[in-house]
Amino acid sequence: MEPWERWKLLWQHGFFALALGPVSFGALAGAGHDPAAVAIRLGLAAGLAGWYGYWFAGRRDPSPAHLPYLLGAAGLWAVMAAVDPALLPVGVAILIPYCLRRPLWAAAAFVLLGAAWLTQGLIMGTLTWSSVLACVVGVVVLGATHGYLATLDHEGRKRQALLDQLAAAQAELAAAERRAGTLAERQRLARDIHDTLTQGFASIAMQLDAAQADLPPGAPATRRVEQAIRTARENLAESRRLVQALRPQQLDGAGLPEAVRQLAARLADEAAVTAHTVVTGEPAALDPATETELLRVVQEALTNIRRHARATEVTVTLSYLDDEVAIDVQDNGTGIPATRPTTGVGLGSMRERVDNLGGTLTVETGPGEGTTIAATVPVSAVPATTGTGAG
Template sequence: MGRWEAYFALVLVSTIIYVLAGGGSWRNDGMAAVLLAALAPWYLLLGRRAVDRAAPHPASLAYLAGAVVLSGAASVAAPESSLVLFALCPQAFMVLNWRGAMLTVLALNATPALRFLLASTTVGAVVSFVLWTAVTMGFSAFFGFWVDRIIRQSRERGDLIAELRATQAELAEANRRAGAMAERERLAAEIHDTLAQGFTSILMLLQAADSQLDRDPAQARRQLTLAAGTARENLAEARALVAALPPAGLESSSLEEALGRLAERFGEEMGIPVEFATSGPPRPLAAGAEVVLLRAAQEATANIRKHAGAAHVSVRLAYGCDAAVLEVRDDGAGFDPDAVTGAARGFGLRGMRERVTQVGGRLEVGSAPGTGTVLTVEVPA
């Protein structure tokens, strides 16, 4: 639009100068110049919106009709005014379809043609005018077709850009929803692996202490002490979740120390021997891998507490060349992994498997009724 309007202004100003410098009657030339100058506000009032519309509009027809009247009256006053048709004729193709544009071009050229034919009688003048008119209309048709093609391409490009923006907005919303869902699942897994298990442990210790208050106050106090320690750890885990920090067990200690404390506390809670051992030279793992191993150990001990009825548990951490392996073994009731499907699998095992997969590791559960259970988690070192 900016280039087109610059061209229109250049042709309009040039035509006015050409008319005023024509050497004719100052009255007629002045009147023609005023009529030509009136095309500028007429364009600003209606023409700009008419040219910019995607389809013909009553305002577009009104603008072209006004342009025909103003340019025709100017050409009656001064024949040189017909030079402005080099700018007005292409506008017809920018506003109307091809057939309507050609009719408008004929209307724009009709008044100058009639005036010239009425004022001229020589054959040479008539031939010159016909050639001049043919050049004007040919240029208008070519330029108008070119402009119309550019406008169509621009509108198609605009539609594609609008569709692209809409698609980008939809993708952004979908990504936002997916991110929110992933965050909810992450928090659900964290709460299940930490707070829910801690509360379960506290509840079991409090129930055990309550049953021992009369018979063995010392044992009851020991269980209450364990419950208080578990509550403090739960509080630390809750604060870590809120602050998006590493698990409280890993924040100020190594993975081996965190697993050792887990095994020791679990043995005290359950009153059974829990063995913890490491093999291979210890080395730091990626933070995500350490979290996965710690959470897997917490989930395994929670399942032993709820389902196994084990008399002995072992927790082993082995460092290899390419991987670190956690093994949690118990001699409890065991189960058939293939028979546990659907909702019976629970959130814990599914969440544990998803955690392990996210860090490129693998999880295996080996068990059978009456033979205990072995849970093995391997993560890249």
């Protein structure tokens, strides 16, 4: 429980005791020396206090239960008022929990309580102008007190809401700083690997190629050099894959739309496919890690088209909606056969990336009808993890 809520509850208990105690002791004074009358009044007051304590202090269930409390309290109040009209103001104590929670209810109840007290005085013939004035003044004082407390509660809630918003903004800023730091470190690692390991393996492979040309074919040294060349090239390819996984080259100095255009143009150049890129809406600023994940989805989809689809035309559509980003990759290829599941490694990798962004991915295909892969993610998406390997 928040400190303000705890203090408010303590004040509520105090006001209840203040409203119940004096009225009950005043009724005891009016009971004279009759032990039975005193016991009845004390028992009723204790019963009402216990009923209030059960619902607002002793219950473990934090959910409100207004109707059972009000029904029980109203029944006790009716009995108390019938036993001794002096206990009629106890109704104020019953309404204490709603002075802050339901201001309008409480104000209306104060007016009804005053009217009931005046009506009882009229019926018993004890109503005077002074008692009417006292009743009106009492209702006004109760209403003013209630209004003051309700204002304090309202301001306290506003202050708490501002504090919650500030804490959320600070948490969001800290998360953004962590993501920026992670991205900067990934880019630094990519540059370091490219400038050291990648360049080194490339140089080793070139030197070994030159040395192989000076060796006689079939010689033992030639075979060892061939093995070394193969190992150097494998490690060169692995280092390039690591650099690409850390930060796609297409996103360096460019946004997601331009990076998608580059991938489509590359497919058109290398696979003799007519590739179109369509961008709709106003490009939104996405988290860099989100752009990387979306570009990986497009890259994997185009790779699958090159390997399996035998398509002649591909359209990549990037749509910026109000609060979502949608990517559709459509081809006119052979489609995915019914015997081949749509949950392979490539599609599984794409689905994992999109799920990681809190989005959805659908695949529409049919034999000879081409394939459409549609991914939709929130504009505010941030990957839960950024370690998904390249598909």
